[in-house]
Structure formats: structure tokens, C-alpha cells
Amino acid sequence: MAKQHEEPLIPVVSIVGGGSNSGKTTLLEKIIREAKRRGWRVGTLKHDVHxxxxxxxxxxxxxxxxxxADVVAISSPQKIAVLESVPExxxxxxxxARIRGVDVIFTEGYKSGNKPKIEVFRSGVHRKLFCRPEELIAIASDLRFDLEVPCFDLxxxxxxxxxxxxxxxxKSRDT
Structure with missing residues (x-):
């Protein structure tokens, strides 16, 4: 029996923070722009509990x-959207698993998810880190933390x- 072609795993990185106005979306916009400048194909996934x-x-x-209709799709020459009703x-x-054809997927709003996280921490908004250090691949902050996790400026x-x-x-691609 022929082996099925498997899609390579797409890295998924969650941008998290301790609540609204933490700077998650602002940082993610900057990361997306830089990733696109490098020629990456980028997917994003926003979780909205409301x-x-x-x-x-x-x-x-x-x-x-x-x-x-359980699934409604709309297509134009510029984009496609698929809306699916789900019970929960x-x-x-x-x-x-539904996102394909990208080099990286960034999520926002999946604080409790099982993916590697970059925590956004602003001293004027937060008192302590939301995540445990072992959940983090990086911190983006206006402070420095004495942890074994890379810390970047916002x-x-x-x-x-x-x-x-x-x-x-x-890999960066020629644009």
C-alpha cells in the first residue's frame, strides 16, 4: 500500500498576555509585517470567547x-471565507489543522493552549507574568526578566x- 503524502507540520506560536490592552495585537501586527518582509507565508488564528x-x-x-446551512463559504477574486457552525x-x-499553505501560524487569545508562547508584558498594565517560564519561548516587554527565556523589547x-x-x-524567501 502506498504511503500517503503527509503535510509538514506548521509551527504554531501563541501570542499571549494578561488580559486586554496588554499589547498582544500590536506586537502581532509588528511580527506579521516583519515575517512578510522576510517572505514568510503567515496564518493567524484569533480566539474570541465572546x-x-x-x-x-x-x-x-x-x-x-x-x-x-452548516457551512457557508464566499469567494471572490481576492479572498475566500468559510464560516462553519460548531456545537461548541x-x-x-x-x-x-484547517490552515494550510503557510510557513507559520500565530494565535492570539489561546492563553491556555498547548502551543509555545510569547508573552507580552507591559509594566504599566501587568503585575506578574501570566505564564510559567516553561510554557514560554520568549517574552516581549518593557522590562527585563531574570529567567532562562529570551526577552525582547516590545x-x-x-x-x-x-x-x-x-x-x-x-526560511526567508525571495520576495
């Missing part, structure tokens, strides 16, 4: 979902991407 709506009431895809919050690995997206290249073998 639920979300991408469809606008009255639009065709919204009407399809209201009529009972899906495990991180289940959602990540603006050092290049340093963080250098670390990811070293840890996961992500």
Missing part, C-alpha cells in the same frame, strides 16, 4: 446561515522572527 459575527444581517451569506468551542489543534519584531527562524527552521 463569539463573533462576520456576516452582516440581510446579506446573502447571512441569509444562507439563517436558513440552516473547538480545540486549538482542530482549528489549526518593538523587536526582527529579533522575535530571528528566534523563530532558529527554533523552527523557517
Amino acid at each position: 463569539g463573533f459575527e462576520m456576516d452582516r444581517p440581510g446579506k446573502d451569506t447571512w441569509r444562507h446561515a439563517q436558513a440552516g 468551542d473547538q480545540p486549538l489543534d482542530e482549528v489549526v 518593538d523587536d519584531a526582527a529579533g522575535i522572527c530571528d528566534l523563530l527562524e532558529t527554533l523552527y527552521g523557517i
Whole structure:
């Protein structure tokens, strides 16, 4: 029997912090821009515990979902979106498995997930680190920590991407 072709594992890195206004999204935007400058294909996954709506009431895809469709997709020459109804919050690995064709996946909002984490820590917002040091591959902060975890400045997206290249073998591409 022929062996099935297996997709290479895509590294998944979670950007975490102790609550809203910690700077997670701001740091992630910087990391994405640096990764794209290096030619990486980047996927992101945002976890929203409150639920979300991408469809606008009255639009065709919204009407399809209201009529009972379990999966609604919309496609244009520029992008594709697929919305799937699920009975409960899906495990991180289940959602990540749906993302293909990228060099790295960054998650935001999966504090308790089982993926390597970069914690964003701002002294004006936080009192202590949210994660245990063994969960972290790095810290991005305006302070330095005496831990055996690399600590980067909040603006050092290049340093963080250098670390990811070293840890996961992500190769820069010619752009």
C-alpha cells in the first residue's frame, strides 16, 4: 500500500498576555509585517470567547446561515471565507489543522493552549507574568526578566522572527 503524502507540520506560536490592552495585537501586527518582509507565508488564528459575527444581517451569506446551512463559504477574486457552525468551542489543534499553505501560524487569545508562547508584558498594565517560564519561548516587554527565556523589547519584531527562524527552521524567501 502506498504511503500517503503527509503535510509538514506548521509551527504554531501563541501570542499571549494578561488580559486586554496588554499589547498582544500590536506586537502581532509588528511580527506579521516583519515575517512578510522576510517572505514568510503567515496564518493567524484569533480566539474570541465572546463569539463573533462576520456576516452582516440581510446579506446573502447571512441569509444562507439563517436558513440552516452548516457551512457557508464566499469567494471572490481576492479572498475566500468559510464560516462553519460548531456545537461548541473547538480545540486549538482542530482549528489549526484547517490552515494550510503557510510557513507559520500565530494565535492570539489561546492563553491556555498547548502551543509555545510569547508573552507580552507591559509594566504599566501587568503585575506578574501570566505564564510559567516553561510554557514560554520568549517574552516581549518593557522590562527585563531574570529567567532562562529570551526577552525582547516590545518593538523587536526582527529579533522575535530571528528566534523563530532558529527554533523552527523557517526560511526567508525571495520576495
